[in-house]
Amino acid sequence: MKTEIGIDLTTAAEHLTKGELVAIPTETVYGLGANALNEDALLKIYAAKNRPQFNPLIMHVASFEQAKKFIKDISTEAEQLAAAFWPGPLTMLFNKQQTVPDLVTAGSKRVAIRVPNHPLTLQLLSQLDFPVAAPSANPSGYVSPTTAAHVYEGLNDKIPYILDGGACGVGVESTIVGWNEEGEIELYRLGGIAVEQIEAVIGKKIKHHKKVTDNPSAPGQLKSHYATHTPLYLGKINELLPQFEGTKIFLINFQQYHPHIPKEQQFILSASGSKDEAAKNLFRVLREVDSMNADIILAELLPDEGLGRAVNDRLERAQHIMKE
Numbered sequence: 001m002k003t004e005i006g007i008d009l010t011t012a013a014e015h016l017t018k019g020e021l022v023a024i025p026t027e028t029v030y031g032l033g034a035n036a037l038n039e040d041a042l043l044k045i046y047a048a049k050n051r052p053q054f055n056p057l058i059m060h061v062a063s064f065e066q067a068k069k070f071i072k073d074i075s076t077e078a079e080q081l082a083a084a085f086w087p088g089p090l091t092m093l094f095n096k097q098q099t100v101p102d103l104v105t106a107g108s109k110r111v112a113i114r115v116p117n118h119p120l121t122l123q124l125l126s127q128l129d130f131p132v133a134a135p136s137a138n139p140s141g142y143v144s145p146t147t148a149a150h151v152y153e154g155l156n157d158k159i160p161y162i163l164d165g166g167a168c169g170v171g172v173e174s175t176i177v178g179w180n181e182e183g184e185i186e187l188y189r190l191g192g193i194a195v196e197q198i199e200a201v202i203g204k205k206i207k208h209h210k211k212v213t214d215n216p217s218a219p220g221q222l223k224s225h226y227a228t229h230t231p232l233y234l235g236k237i238n239e240l241l242p243q244f245e246g247t248k249i250f251l252i253n254f255q256q257y258h259p260h261i262p263k264e265q266q267f268i269l270s271a272s273g274s275k276d277e278a279a280k281n282l283f284r285v286l287r288e289v290d291s292m293n294a295d296i297i298l299a300e301l302l303p304d305e306g307l308g309r310a311v312n313d314r315l316e317r318a319q320h321i322m323k324e
């Protein structure tokens with residue numbers, strides 16, 4: 001199948017309506033979209049990404065009003081968060097209505113929903129009479145795409161259309177929260193809305209859900225997520241360097257070049273020290289550094305606050321050390 005890249009909403013809508021896949025831009029990363037109410041279309045997502053069917057999909061809708069058709073038991077906190085952050089990079093887990101197929105939720109009674117903040121995709125969603133299920137538009141296990149070209153690299157020939165909305169402004173996936181049996185809010189994934197922002201809206205601290213994993217039913221069995229092909233190690237560059245003498249090293253630094261490595265072998269996430277800019281650049285830099293034929297990549301962590309926490313989370317998952 002030939003993959004076209006374009007900006008035509010009508011073409012995108014036609015493919016989706018026919019049950020075909022369309023890559024869609026969002027403010028976080030590109031998504032691989034399909035009609036969330038069409039099981040054949042959903043199966044195509046899992047096949048194109050080579051994604052295990054036990055890993056559920058996020059459902060994208062045009063508005064909170066549309067979301068309400070598919071969910072129940074909406075808490076006051078969820079109302080507050082939707083009002084504060086939708087459209088935007090926050091995904092919430094809700095008890096689902098029966099109309100949501102099990103293939104979206106991998107059999108769970110909760111569905112993950114968000115309203116993405118991208119003008120093209122918002123317009124597309126409001127034209128459709130169904131929600132769009134969309135995981136990140138990369139082959140399972142590799143770095144998420146933040147441009148149409150990244151999507152093309154990974155899924156060329158597997159999907160008919162990529163809707164090109166430019167480079168993603170946020171650059172890391174959405175933050176995911178849910179509520180436990182006791183009605184307490186829990187964090188499932190760090191992402192584009194900082195935890196501090198959520199805590200400010202609801203007026204209390206959020207705790208991490210016990211098992212944070214992209215692979216809920218089989219933690220630790222798959223290769224780590226967001227992984228580069230080149231082995232990546234994380235830590236203080238000065239402490240790491242002596243261990244890798246004699247190898248071709250590339251660095252990913254937050255703000256400054258390291259004095260002992262040629263500049264051509266270094267990538268900076270944000271020269272001005274902005275954690276938001278670092279998030280925006282992270283996946284592009286991971287892909288670029290991965291194409292340099294290095295022996296290893298060394299990366300340093302950001303300050304653990306704001307979007308720095310999401311960047312650190314993605315770097316930790318990209319490490320080539322198997323973690324329990």
Ligand code: TXA
Nearest residue numbers: 028030031056057058105110111112135136173174214
């Ligand atoms: O920013 C984003 O969230 C992007 C854009 C395209 O919207 N999407 C994205 O999807 O990152 P994906 O599939 O790459 O990551 C979704 C995560 C997975 O870790 C999945 O296990 C979790 O959300 N998830 C989805 N539905 C869930 C559910 N019902 N219960 C628990 N976790 C769920």
Ligand code: MG
Nearest residue numbers: 135136137144
């Ligand atoms: Mg993903």
